[in-house]
Amino acid sequence: MDKSARLLLFTGKGGVGKTTLAAATAARLAVGGHKVLVASADPAHSLGDVFGVPVGAEPSEVDTCLYVAHVDARGLADRSWQAIRKELRGALSGLGLSDLDAAELTVLPGVDELLALTEVARLASEGPWEVVVVDCGPTAETLRLLALPEAVGGYLERLSLGSHVARLETHLDRLRVLLVDPARTSVRLVLTPERLVVAETRRTLAALALRGIRVDALIANRLVPPAKRWQGPAASWLRTRRAEQDAVLSELDSSTTLPVRRVVHRATEPIGVAALSALADDLYGTDDPLATEGPYTAPLLSIATVDGGYELTVALPLTEGSGVDLARVGDDLAITVDGVRRLVALPVLLRRHTVTDAVTGPNGLSLRFEAGGVA
Structure with a gap:
């Protein structure tokens, strides 16, 4: 575009x-x-x-x-997807998968x-x-x-x-x-x-x-x-x-x-x-429909140094009723908000640190990391 x-x-x-x-x-x-x-x-x-x-x-x-x-x-699916599907099927078959398995995948x-x-x-x-x-x-x-x-x-x-x-x-x-x-x-x-x-x-x-x-x-x-x-x-x-x-x-x-x-x-x-x-x-009214009214999306992740470790802020517009779940998956952080889940790669600086606390607030999620093994 x-x-x-x-x-x-x-x-x-x-x-x-x-x-x-x-x-x-x-x-x-x-x-x-x-x-x-x-x-x-x-x-x-x-x-x-x-x-x-x-x-x-x-x-x-x-x-x-x-x-x-x-x-x-x-x-579009009828016209375009078949060619892509055929390419994928050939690649998967080349990995030793059967035709049936390749078609299913x-x-x-x-x-x-x-x-x-x-x-x-x-x-x-x-x-x-x-x-x-x-x-x-x-x-x-x-x-x-x-x-x-x-x-x-x-x-x-x-x-x-x-x-x-x-x-x-x-x-x-x-x-x-x-x-x-x-x-x-x-x-x-x-x-x-x-x-x-x-x-x-x-x-x-x-x-x-x-x-x-x-x-x-x-x-x-x-x-x-x-x-x-x-x-x-x-x-x-x-x-x-x-x-x-x-x-x-x-x-x-x-x-x-x-x-x-x-x-x-x-x-x-x-x-x-x-x-x-x-x-x-x-x-x-007299406003331009193309005018950028809302704030630009803040960086999803931001890091601040705190006593004895780091604080990672995940910028999300949460409410009191938001259902939030966090999980550590290797070097990723799995964030689920009201049923929507995303894996977010942790900054390299935090990958060898342990999550010791997590709270929600007006700025989103705040996670406390301290030195130690991966949690």
Whole structure:
């Protein structure tokens, strides 16, 4: 991908309106003169419904500077994966595995999603676009998608296939670099102001930080409009519902340093470029949608010297309810947060030291290391 291109990934719990807000952002950028592609990586493709036009696998221009495409992961798998699978099968058979074993080993989980991510990168690198806005699937699917380059790369590395899959490993490395580059890639989490949705959003923030992927904004969608001057039972319901939403967002504001943009629920669905542009005006006001609002992702690991040893900080946005588990696996630290696990290589300085204490705090996890054998 050209270094001047930006990649904006929109995700959120199913049904929160991420597709509409991704499309609105793209429409606003196009009105501002940016060449932008909005691509759907969500299996439940609905960009065509939002724009009110047919959308296919190849980018098509729906307005000046605005292009739309669906990423057909199944079609990509049918066209591309067989060649990769054949190469892997030959390499595995060369290691003495039977044809059956080789075939079983080369049916990797998540291939469809990995190819979808690859296609997004391809479209971005080969097209004239300055920005690629991606309508991702729901958060659980998106987290799995963003973890795949590292997971599959590690899988291939453990197989020790040498030069047979060097091109594939190189490609996965490039995808990893793209995803963790905060100047080029960021995620915008869409939510509705409900406690269950906000709880999932907080878990997603921690999971993305664990992957080293930047989140630059939260978008609270479908706020009930103010009804201060209205009368009657309906107005009373609206005021009560809005008060509940404001309370939830106030708690969210106090628990994150990220900006939380707010969008009022509209009476009619925004369909088409004009309606989406109007929605984007509510979302961004006079701000530039490309402005980097959120803080850059802090280094996942940082070391400080303390009396008698070292303190390793793992920068994660944890909450009181976060489920955290740590384990030492050789020279790696296995970190699991709310079910999301990642192996992180320990700095060389700490590999011959023992973990003596671990606490959670506002800055994440703090681990105390002291001289001694490996714990």
